[in-house]
Amino acid sequence: MDNLTVSEWMKENGLTDDEVDFIETILTSTAMQESGIINYKEINRKINTYFPEKRFYLTGKINFEKFLNILKENEIFIDLKELLNRYHSQGTCKEHCEKLLERV
Amino acid sequence: MGTTKAHASTSATMDNVNVSVQSKNVYPLSSRPNNDGLVTPMGVKSTAVIKVANALRAGGDVVIDAAKHFKVIDGSTARTLKRNSKKIGNWLKKFENAGDTAAAQVREQLPVFLKENTKMSKGTAENISIAVSWAIKWADVIFL
Numbered sequence A: 001m002d003n004l005t006v007s008e009w010m011k012e013n014g015l016t017d018d019e020v021d022f023i024e025t026i027l028t029s030t031a032m033q034e035s036g037i038i039n040y041k042e043i044n045r046k047i048n049t050y051f052p053e054k055r056f057y058l059t060g061k062i063n064f065e066k067f068l069n070i071l072k073e074n075e076i077f078i079d080l081k082e083l084l085n086r087y088h089s090q091g092t093c094k095e096h097c098e099k100l101l102e103r104v
Numbered sequence B: 001m002g003t004t005k006a007h008a009s010t011s012a013t014m015d016n017v018n019v020s021v022q023s024k025n026v027y028p029l030s031s032r033p034n035n036d037g038l039v040t041p042m043g044v045k046s047t048a049v050i051k052v053a054n055a056l057r058a059g060g061d062v063v064i065d066a067a068k069h070f071k072v073i074d075g076s077t078a079r080t081l082k083r084n085s086k087k088i089g090n091w092l093k094k095f096e097n098a099g100d101t102a103a104a105q106v107r108e109q110l111p112v113f114l115k116e117n118t119k120m121s122k123g124t125a126e127n128i129s130i131a132v133s134w135a136i137k138w139a140d141v142i143f144l
Helices: A006-012 A017-037 A040-050 A065-072 A080-092 A094-101 B047-057 B061-069 B075-083 B087-093 B097-119 B123-139
Strands: B008-013 B017-024
Touching: A006 A017, A006 A080, A006 B123, A017 A040, A017 A065, A017 A080, A017 A094, A017 B097, A017 B123, A040 A065, A040 B097, A065 A094, A080 A094, A080 B047, A080 B123, B047 B061, B047 B087, B047 B097, B061 B075, B075 B087, B075 B123, B087 B097, B087 B123, B097 B123
Parallel strands: none
Antiparallel strands: B008 B017
């Protein structure tokens, strides 16, 4: 693997700062679902507050397919499997990335 | 600017700490929440940034424990954040009037600050920047 951070790698793949921020916010916010304290409705409100121009509507717990669909709906084209592997290697939301990658 | 907010609260337990989760009404785009909506001559005050900055200046435990509890950061990142919490907390002060763009600005600029002022790797600097930005966005849950 190269020496790029995850966001550097995303930008090398043509993503904008806003798209990177959107993806990071999805990942860190949905990681909170595992605690049982935060539910999908809270996450919908939070993400739609910060990204009103993006399409984001979660029903229930996020999984790989749902994450992929969110990216598609927002015309964000990135290899999600590699993205999650890179976050895992870097140390952001490690367990959440593992769970998202479980059924891929 | 008088922003009206309605809250509905529910409670849950985070280990031994009681955590309340606040639900906010959906805001029209013209009045997106800026955490408290207080306009000052310097811009829109962000109580979220102020709370995160104060917590980091005080050693960072509240922010670090929350980030660990919600598994946003791993142990290695947590230790590096702890070592640099005061430095980051002081630096955050300049975003106290950045309103609802504060989290995005911090996410963009904090890696540069960490590169210039610490010896941590750029990956760790990015993890910490993601975590601090996350803490600002979710300050209503982290600080009760």
